[in-house]
Amino acid sequence: MRPPLDPILIHITPNFGIHWYGVLIITGVMLGALYAAWRAQQDGENPEHVWNGLVVAIILAIIGARLYHIFSEPRGGMMGWSYYRQHPIEALYIWQGGLGIYGAIAGGALGVLLYAWRARLRPLQWLDYGAPGLALGQAIGRWGNFINQELYGPPTNLPWGLIIDPEHRIAPYNDLTTYPPDTLFHPTFLYESLWCLLVFIALAVIAHKWKDRLLEGDIFLGYIIGYPLGRFFIEYLRPDAWMIGPIAAAQLFAILCVVGGVVLLVVRHVRAQATTPVAETAEAMPDLESSPEPEA
Numbered sequence: 001m002r003p004p005l006d007p008i009l010i011h012i013t014p015n016f017g018i019h020w021y022g023v024l025i026i027t028g029v030m031l032g033a034l035y036a037a038w039r040a041q042q043d044g045e046n047p048e049h050v051w052n053g054l055v056v057a058i059i060l061a062i063i064g065a066r067l068y069h070i071f072s073e074p075r076g077g078m079m080g081w082s083y084y085r086q087h088p089i090e091a092l093y094i095w096q097g098g099l100g101i102y103g104a105i106a107g108g109a110l111g112v113l114l115y116a117w118r119a120r121l122r123p124l125q126w127l128d129y130g131a132p133g134l135a136l137g138q139a140i141g142r143w144g145n146f147i148n149q150e151l152y153g154p155p156t157n158l159p160w161g162l163i164i165d166p167e168h169r170i171a172p173y174n175d176l177t178t179y180p181p182d183t184l185f186h187p188t189f190l191y192e193s194l195w196c197l198l199v200f201i202a203l204a205v206i207a208h209k210w211k212d213r214l215l216e217g218d219i220f221l222g223y224i225i226g227y228p229l230g231r232f233f234i235e236y237l238r239p240d241a242w243m244i245g246p247i248a249a250a251q252l253f254a255i256l257c258v259v260g261g262v263v264l265l266v267v268r269h270v271r272a273q274a275t276t277p278v279a280e281t282a283e284a285m286p287d288l289e290s291s292p293e294p295e296a
Contacts, residue, residue: 007148021144028140029058032133039129039207049119050129057111057130064107066091068100072242072249075171080242101138101231102253108134109220124217131223132203138227139196145189153186153237155179162187170240188237195230199223215268225261228254 008017033054037047070091073080079098084091112130116123145151149168155161161184166176173179203226207219232254235241241248 019144020147021141024144024147025137025141028137029054031140032130032135032137035133035136035204036126036129039132040126043125045125049115049121049126053112053115053119053126056115057108060111060114061104061108062094062099064110065099065101065104066094068103069098072100074240074242102250105134122216124220128207128214128216128219131220132200132207135196135200135203135223135227139193139200142189142193142196146187151189151192151238153188154239155183156186157184158186160187160190161185173239186237188234191234191237192231195234196227199226199230202226215272217268218265221261221265224257225265228257232258 007020009020009023010018012018033050037050040050041047069080070084071080073082079090108130109127112127113123115121116126142151146162149162149164152162152164155173163182164173164185166174166181169179173183173185203219203222206222207214232251235248235250235254238248238250241250243249244252
């Protein structure tokens with residue numbers, strides 16, 4: 001399969017236009033926010049907080065995503081810190097690509113926390129509303145990588161392999177003597193998109209069916225565990241991965257997120273179970289001070 005579309009949806013000038021990548025990201029963000037607003041309304045909360053907080057979350061998510069990319073060192077000739085420290089002004093050129101999802105998650109979560117603090121909301125509750133929508137947005141936004149002919153993996157003989165035009169290939173796959181023009185590559189973007197869709201469905205079902213058993217923050221922790229778990233294995237298929245020693249940076253962050261998320265989830269629920277019987281016992285005990293005096 002080959003990307004059928006021009007990456008630029010609308011050409012405004014020869015060097016500027018509206019890109020499919022941006023349209024798909026915005027579509028994913030809006031659909032994710034619609035889900036979060038619906039969940040808030042189901043709980044009797046004001047869904048307007050989702051739209052108000054979304055502005056802050058998006059701004060900080062873009063900043064975080066860009067910083068992650070700037071300070072990374074991707075392989076395959078992709079631009080990273082070695083390039084941007086010599087061309088600092090180009091660090092602002094986000095339209096040329098280069099956004100890291102872990103930076104976006106950190107920045108977006110910080111935006112939610114800041115808005116919740118300002119609006120005097122419970123931050124974990126609103127992070128729970130947003131987490132499934134974040135996964136949905138990622139599932140949609142990843143298709144921008146398909147149109148841009150990026151985020152592909154090594155060669156494959158599988159029938160769903162991608163044909164990547166030579167001008168979009170990175171080293172070592174840009175050697176046409178070894179990898180001819182009709183070479184098929186793993187659609188890594190598709191694997192991540194499907195995984196994110198699965199994470200969205202799982203979190204949405206859990207939030208609906210087991211609502212009474214959850215603590216505030218559990219759904220957000222579910223995302224912190226779920227998305228990186230899949231990303232860890234998908235990263236093996238990325239030739240442009242930023243490596244820290246023998247391991248990809250995204251895999252290292254995934255391990256930290258999964259382990260940290262599981263530990264937090266378990267500890268929170270163990271503590272909740274340890275305190276609940278005490279509270280119930282206290283409620284069940286008779287009020288000795290108000291008990292009538294025994295007759296002599």
